[in-house]
Amino acid sequence: MQDLKKQDASAGKLASGPKPPVEPTTPPPVAPTKRWWHRWIRTPRELREMGVVGINMRNARFLLPNNPRRLYELVDNKLRTKQIAAEHQLAIPETYAVVRSPHETSRIDRLIEGRESFVIKPARGSGGKGVLVIMSREGDDFIKPSGARLSLDEVRHHCSNILAGLFSLGGRRDFALIEHRVQPARALTEISFQGAPDIRVVMFHGYPVMAMLRASTRESDGRSNLHQGAIGVGIDLATGRTIRAVHHGHPIERHPDLKVPVVGVQLPHWDAILDIAVTCHEMTGLGYLGVDLMIDEEAGPLMIEVNARPGLAIQLANGVGLLRRLEPVLARHESHPHDTKAQKIAFSQRSFAAAGVNAKPA
Amino acid sequence: MASRIKLILVVAILSLIGGGIAAYKHVELGLPLRVGDLPEQWLVEAKITFIADGGKVNARLSLPAAAIDEGLGKDAGSVGYNYYVDKDLGEYTAVWTSEKKEKDENQAIYYRVSFPRRQKSGGEPIPNAGGGKPEAVTPGFAGAMEDAAKKVVERAKSVSADPDSLFVGLFGEIAAIETSQEVGLLRARYEDESGRSALTVLGIDLLNMAGVPARVAYGVRLEEARGSQQPIRLVEYYDGATWKVRDPDEPSSTIDPTKMFVWNRGGGSLFEVTGGEASQLVFTVIRDLIPLKDLTDLRDSPLLISTIFGLPASEQAVFRFVVLIPLGAFVVVVMRNLIGIATLGTFMPVLLALALLEMPVDSGLIMFSVIVAAGLWFRFLLSKLNMLVVPRVAACVVIVTLLMMLLSVISYKLGMRSGLQITLFPMIILAWTIERMSLIWEEEGKRSALLQVGGSLVVAVIAYRFMAVRQVKYLAFYFPELLLVLLAFIILLGRYTGYRLSELFRFRDFKEV
Numbered sequence: 047m048q049d050l051k052k053q054d055a056s057a058g059k060l061a062s063g064p065k066p067p068v069e070p071t072t073p074p075p076v077a078p079t080k081r082w083w084h085r086w087i088r089t090p091r092e093l094r095e096m097g098v099v100g101i102n103m104r105n106a107r108f109l110l111p112n113n114p115r116r117l118y119e120l121v122d123n124k125l126r127t128k129q130i131a132a133e134h135q136l137a138i139p140e141t142y143a144v145v146r147s148p149h150e151t152s153r154i155d156r157l158i159e160g161r162e163s164f165v166i167k168p169a170r171g172s173g174g175k176g177v178l179v180i181m182s183r184e185g186d187d188f189i190k191p192s193g194a195r196l197s198l199d200e201v202r203h204h205c206s207n208i209l210a211g212l213f214s215l216g217g218r219r220d221f222a223l224i225e226h227r228v229q230p231a232r233a234l235t236e237i238s239f240q241g242a243p244d245i246r247v248v249m250f251h252g253y254p255v256m257a258m259l260r261a262s263t264r265e266s267d268g269r270s271n272l273h274q275g276a277i278g279v280g281i282d283l284a285t286g287r288t289i290r291a292v293h294h295g296h297p298i299e300r301h302p303d304l305k306v307p308v309v310g311v312q313l314p315h316w317d318a319i320l321d322i323a324v325t326c327h328e329m330t331g332l333g334y335l336g337v338d339l340m341i342d343e344e345a346g347p348l349m350i351e352v353n354a355r356p357g358l359a360i361q362l363a364n365g366v367g368l369l370r371r372l373e374p375v376l377a378r379h380e381s382h383p384h385d386t387k388a389q390k391i392a393f394s395q396r397s398f399a400a401a402g403v404n405a406k407p408a
Numbered sequence: 409m410a411s412r413i414k415l416i417l418v419v420a421i422l423s424l425i426g427g428g429i430a431a432y433k434h435v436e437l438g439l440p441l442r443v444g445d446l447p448e449q450w451l452v453e454a455k456i457t458f459i460a461d462g463g464k465v466n467a468r469l470s471l472p473a474a475a476i477d478e479g480l481g482k483d484a485g486s487v488g489y490n491y492y493v494d495k496d497l498g499e500y501t502a503v504w505t506s507e508k509k510e511k512d513e514n515q516a517i518y519y520r521v522s523f524p525r526r527q528k529s530g531g532e533p534i535p536n537a538g539g540g541k542p543e544a545v546t547p548g549f550a551g552a553m554e555d556a557a558k559k560v561v562e563r564a565k566s567v568s569a570d571p572d573s574l575f576v577g578l579f580g581e582i583a584a585i586e587t588s589q590e591v592g593l594l595r596a597r598y599e600d601e602s603g604r605s606a607l608t609v610l611g612i613d614l615l616n617m618a619g620v621p622a623r624v625a626y627g628v629r630l631e632e633a634r635g636s637q638q639p640i641r642l643v644e645y646y647d648g649a650t651w652k653v654r655d656p657d658e659p660s661s662t663i664d665p666t667k668m669f670v671w672n673r674g675g676g677s678l679f680e681v682t683g684g685e686a687s688q689l690v691f692t693v694i695r696d697l698i699p700l701k702d703l704t705d706l707r708d709s710p711l712l713i714s715t716i717f718g719l720p721a722s723e724q725a726v727f728r729f730v731v732l733i734p735l736g737a738f739v740v741v742v743m744r745n746l747i748g749i750a751t752l753g754t755f756m757p758v759l760l761a762l763a764l765l766e767m768p769v770d771s772g773l774i775m776f777s778v779i780v781a782a783g784l785w786f787r788f789l790l791s792k793l794n795m796l797v798v799p800r801v802a803a804c805v806v807i808v809t810l811l812m813m814l815l816s817v818i819s820y821k822l823g824m825r826s827g828l829q830i831t832l833f834p835m836i837i838l839a840w841t842i843e844r845m846s847l848i849w850e851e852e853g854k855r856s857a858l859l860q861v862g863g864s865l866v867v868a869v870i871a872y873r874f875m876a877v878r879q880v881k882y883l884a885f886y887f888p889e890l891l892l893v894l895l896a897f898i899i900l901l902g903r904y905t906g907y908r909l910s911e912l913f914r915f916r917d918f919k920e921v
Contacts, residue, residue, distance in 0.1 A: 087912040088915055093915055094907075098907075100905075101911065207796075207797060274852065289921075362915070366920065
C-alpha cells in the first residue's frame with residue numbers, strides 16, 4: 047500500500063516534470079460575437095461554451111458528491127474550524143474570548159478589558175452576518191470602522207442577539223467569538239473603501255481553482271458582498287497579481303470611490319495564502335470549498351473562515367468559467383490521486399496562470 | 409453511474425404505479441380524466457355524533473323527501489348498526505338501531521345525499537300531508553308579552569294582503585335594526601330562551617298568532633367551506649293552500665335551489681338519539697365532480713384505489729386542500745430551481761397560496777402587503793428598544809394580531825366584506841415574514857428584502873393560480889395516485905444541473921478573458 051502510494055506520487059512528479067502534453071489545454075476562447083439578446087441574457091449554450099457553472103450544477107456535480115453532510119459542522123461552527131486550524135498550525139486571528147451564556151454577556155466588559163480593537167462574530171454565522179468590528183475605543187464608547195459610536199450596552203445587546211441565534215443558520219442557539227481585529231496590509235487598504243478586503247480561494251480536491259479579492263466601496267458600506275456593490279477582483283493564481291475587476295458585473299480598472307488602479311496590484315504572501323488554502327482542504331476533508339483569508343500587516347495571511355458552499359460570483363470577477371478549471375482538476379485528481387500539497391499548488395499555478403500575465407515578459 | 413440507474417428505476421416505478429392506478433380507475437371504473445364531462449354534484453353529508461350510554465341505541469334522522477321521491481343518490485354509512493328507512497305520511501326517517509354499544513364510546517353515523525345542480529331546493533309548495541287544513545297553534549303569550557305581540561301582528565296584518573306578504577312584513581319588522589318598542593321587548597325575551605335562532609322562533613309564534621300555521625324547517629347551505637356547518641333554521645308556513653318554506657334571513661324571496669337544500673320540513677325534529685348523550689348533528693357540504701354512484705364504486709374498491717374516498721365527507725373536505733400542497737411545492741421547486749426566483753424560506757409561498765385559495769386574491773394580496781409593511785414599520789420601532797430575539801418575535805405576533813383586527817374593522821366599516829377574510833392568513837406566517845424580512849433588510853439591504861418578499865408573493869400567486877385550476881384540482885383529488893408521478897418528476901428536477909433562468913440574466917455580461 048505504502049509502496050503503491052510512493053509510486054503514484056513519483057509518477058505524478060514525473061508527469062508534472064518536463065512533459066507538457068499531459069497538461070489539459072484550455073480551448074481558445076470563442077470570439078464573442080455581439081448579439082442583440084446579449085443586452086438582457088446569455089443563452090444556456092453560450093454559457094456552457096464559456097464553462098460557466100450555475101447553482102444547480104455546483105450543487106449537483108461538485109457540492110453533493112464531494113462534501114459529505116457530516117463535515118459541514120466543521121466549517122459551519124467557527125469554534126470548531128479554529129480548533130482544527132490550530133491543530134494544523136494554521137495562522138488564524140487570535141481568539142480573545144468566547145461568550146457562551148447570557149451570564150457571560152453581562153460581564154463582557156471584563157472580557158474585552160484592555161483590548162483596543164476587536165471583532166465580535168457569531169460562531170455559526172455565514173456571509174459576514176452579525177460581524178461587529180470595533181476599531182478603537184474613546185472613553186466608554188466603541189468606534190466602528192464607519193466612525194459610528196456604540197455604547198457598552200449596545201455591544202452587549204449585539205452579543206445577546208448572537209447568543210439567541212439571530213445570525214446563525216436556522217436560528218440555532220449560538221456562541222459569540224471575540225477575536226483579534228485584522229489590521230489589513232497596506233497593499234489592501236489602498237484599494238478598499240473602509241472595511242478590510244478579504245481573499246476568497248475556491249478549492250477542488252485540494253487544488254486551488256480560482257481566487258478573488260473582495261473590496262468594499264462607499265455603496266457596499268464596509269461589506270464585501272458583490273451584489274451589495276463591493277468590487278470583485280480576479281487574482282492570477284500563478285503570481286497573486288490582480289488581473290481583472292468587476293463592479294456590478296461590469297469590468298473596471300479603478301476603484302469607483304478611491305480612483306486608484308485595482309488591476310495589476312501584487313498581493314503580498316501569495317504562496318503562503320495558497321498553502322493555507324490547501325491546508326484547509328486537508329483539515330476539513332471537504333472536496334469543494336471556499337477559503338476566506340485576510341492579510342494582516344504584521345501577522346501575514348490569516349484564515350478567517352471556510353465556506354462549504356462558495357458562491358459563483360468569482361467567475362465574474364475572473365472572467366473565467368469555473369468549469370474550465372474544475373474539469374482539468376477532476377482529470378488530474380483521477381490520474382494523480384496522491385499529489386502532495388506542493389504538487390497540487392504547482393499544478394494549479396502552472397495550469398491556471400492568467401494568459402495575459404504570462405504572455406507579457408516580466 | 410449506478411446512482412443514475414437507481415434514479416431512473418425509482419422514477420420509472422413511481423410513474424408506473426401512479427399512472428397504472430389512474431389508468432385502472434379511468435378504464436375500469438369509468439372515472440373521466442377530464443373535468444367537466446359530468447355535471448357538478450353536491451354531496452351533503454349529515455353526521456350524527458354522540459357518546460353511547462352503554463345500552464340499546466336508537467338514532468333517528470329525518471330525511472329530505474326529495475332524496476327518496478326524486479331518486480337522488482344517497483347512502484348511509486355506519487358500522488355495527490341495523491339500518492332502515494321509515495315512512496310516515498310522506499315523511500321519511502332513517503333509523504339506526506344497535507343492541508349494545510360500549511359505554512362512553514364515541515359514535516358517528518353518516519347519511520349522504522348527492523345531487524346535480526338542480527332546479528328544486530326541496531322547499532317547494534306542497535299540500536298539507538293527510539289532506540285538510542292545518543290549524544294554527546296558539547303560542548302561550550301572556551301579560552305584557554301578549555299585548556306587544558298583538559300590536560306587532562295587527563300592524564303587520566294591516567299592511568299585508570295574504571300570508572306571503574304577512575310573512576315578509578313580520579320578518580322585516582322583527583329583523584330590523586331600528587325597531588319598535590314592542591319588538592324590542594319580544595326579542596329580548598326570546599333571545600334569553602333560544603339564543604341565536606331567537607328571531608326565527610319568535611317569527612313562527614307571531615305567524616301562528618296571526619292565524620297562519622307555521623313551523624320550523626331545516627336546511628343546509630350549499631357552499632363549500634372547509635369545516636362542517638350547523639343546520640340552518642328555516643320557516644315553513646301554510647298560505648291557505650300549500651306549505652311553503654322561506655329563509656327568515658331573506659324573507660322576500662323563495663328558497664334559491666343553488667344556495668340552499670331543504671333537508672327537513674313538516675315540523676318534526678331533525679334527529680333523535682336514545683341511548684346516547686351529547687348528541688350533535690352537523691352537515692358537511694362538498695362539491696363533487698362525479699356522481700355518487702361512481703363514488704360508491706370507488707369507495708368499495710381495494711384500499712389502494714379507494715384511498716381518501718373511504719373517508720367520510722367531513723374528513724374528505726380537509727383532503728381537498730391537503731392534496732393541493734404537493735402541487736404548490738412542485739411550483740416552488742420549478743420557480744426556484746428552474747427560474748431562480750428568490751423566496752423567503754422554501755415553503756412560505758405554499759402556505760401563502762393556500763391562504764389565498766380561501767379569499768379573493770387581490771384583496772388578499774393587498775391585505776398581506778399592508779400588514780407586512782405596517783408590521784415591518786413597528787418592528788423597526790421595536791428594534792430601537794434593544795430587545796432580545798424571542799420577546800421581539802412575540803411582540804411581532806401581538807402587533808400582527810392587532811393589525812388584523814384593525815384592518816378587519818376598517819374594511820367592514822368601508823363595506824368591504826372580503827377584508828374579514830384576513831384572519832385566514834396564518835398568523836405565524838405573517839409574524840415570521842415580518843421578522844425575517846426585517847433581518848434581511850438590516851443585513852443585506854432593502855433591495856434584497858423586497859426582492860425576496862416580492863419573489864415569495866409572485867411564487868405564491870403562481871402556485872395559487874395553478875392550484876385553483878379546476879382540472880388540476882380534479883386530478884389531484886380524484887386521482888391522488890398521480891401525485892406519485894409528480895414525485896417522480898420532482899425527483900428528476902432534483903437532478904437538473906442546467907442553468908436557472910435568472911442565471912442567464914446574471915451572467916449576461918460575462919466575457920471570457
